[in-house]
Amino acid sequence: MAVLCPESQAPLWQSMEELDRVIIYPDKSSARQIAKLLQAQDLEFESSISWEANEAAKAFQRVSILQRLGYPAKGLEKTLTDPVSVVVEPGPIEHRVRHYLLLVEELGGNPFVKATFQTPELPAAPKKSKIALAPASDFGASHQWPVERFKELVESFEAEHGKDGIEWLILGSSQSGDIGTTESDLATLLDGRAKNHAAEWGMEENLTALASCTALLSSDNSLAHLAAHLGLPAVVVFGPNEPSWKRPLGKQSQALREHVACSPCFLPKCPLDMRCQDAVSVEMVSEALLDAMNDRAGESQTN
Known part of the structure; x- marks a missing residue:
């Protein structure tokens, strides 16, 4: 084969x-x-x-x-x-993976057996929490949670855990056609608090980096699906896409979405005011990210 x-x-x-x-x-x-x-x-x-x-x-x-x-x-x-x-048969929305299976x-x-959905065993979680941030989306700008929200989240976590309590790294979506722009904007906002690898790393480096992370915080992009392939806990913010159809697989992947009247539109560029992205609050994402970090820590202790 x-x-x-x-x-x-x-x-x-x-x-x-x-x-x-x-x-x-x-x-x-x-x-x-x-x-x-x-x-x-x-x-x-x-x-x-x-x-x-x-x-x-x-x-x-x-x-x-x-x-x-x-x-x-x-x-x-x-x-x-x-x-x-x-x-x-007609019925509720089914995940896209069923189309292939x-x-x-x-x-x-x-x-449709357990082995099909098993993920490789991750290495032990890092002693110091390491969070990967993936703000860009290869599905279009409307699929991106605003970089200002990423900044607010980093600041809130550092206020709670201290600036030395978490290591941040910025990764690029591996199939993005405009690699680096959104990621560099976030790096500028964070003013050196996160290492930006978006422009220099491809899929191989991203897979290696994700496996060594505590969790991923991501816009709706292909990198979130790589994290799901590895079994890495992830928080993925959805906007114009439909999570029931296209969310990363696995219970360790949390798809966050505030449903607004115009979603899902699936459009790569928003003709209105990005209300689906603006509706997802920093507080909502922070709570989900903390759960993801705890899941990874608990998994490491189990292993």
């Missing part, structure tokens, strides 16, 4: 021992370039699964993989030999 992935995602897949091979292509590769990479492998693929219409799906078609599976999504169906349809079930697998 092999995974074909863009270079920015490689560290995540390379950490999974269940895979026989990870085939990596540069992020902006064309279908022709990806096809050449596949043809250079020392094996011939019998089947492929594609999740969305992209250059990789076109490359599977270009190299004529005999069985090409996937949902018949717009733009993807024409690249498939065997579209897979799953009947979903249901396809695996349709193919004969049994994905």
Whole structure:
């Protein structure tokens, strides 16, 4: 079993021992370039699964993989030999992960078992609390809790625990198209109280850093899902997105949201006044973050 992935995602897949091979292509590769990479492998693929219409799906078609599976999504169906349809009964909103697991079930697998959702064992929690802050969102500016609120939270924690009681570090969303701007704004507001690694660290460094943290405080972004993959306690502020559909998995991930009349709108840029983000108070986030820190400390004692 092999995974074909863009270079920015490689560290995540390379950490999974269940895979026989990870085939990596540069992020902006064309279908022709990806096809050449596949043809250079020392094996011939019998089947492929594609999740969305992209250059990789076109490359599977270009190299004529005999069985090409996937949902018949717009733009993807024409690249498939065997579209897979799953009947979903009307009902409450279900998490997006079921969209993928249901396809695996349709193919004969049994994905709805405990092992599917287990996280790797985290190292012991640091003796000095270390909190990762991820203020930017690769889903758009409207998905970001205001950096001024992050600053207020840091100040309130330092007032309670002392400036030397907590180490703060700023991480960037690993797939952000505008890396560094929001994070540097927060670093400026914090005036040296937090180390800003957003511009220099990619997914590999972020995974390593998160594993050594006490907790993560994050806007709604892909980094929060990396924390969920590791099992790290996290507080994630939601705005225009729908937590029931897209929240990071696991009980250790707390999705905070104040529902306003216009949400969820899913828009990357707010046409109004960011009321969904403004409604989430510093007090609400502080309480959730303290719970997350206690969860990590308790987990470490258990281990």
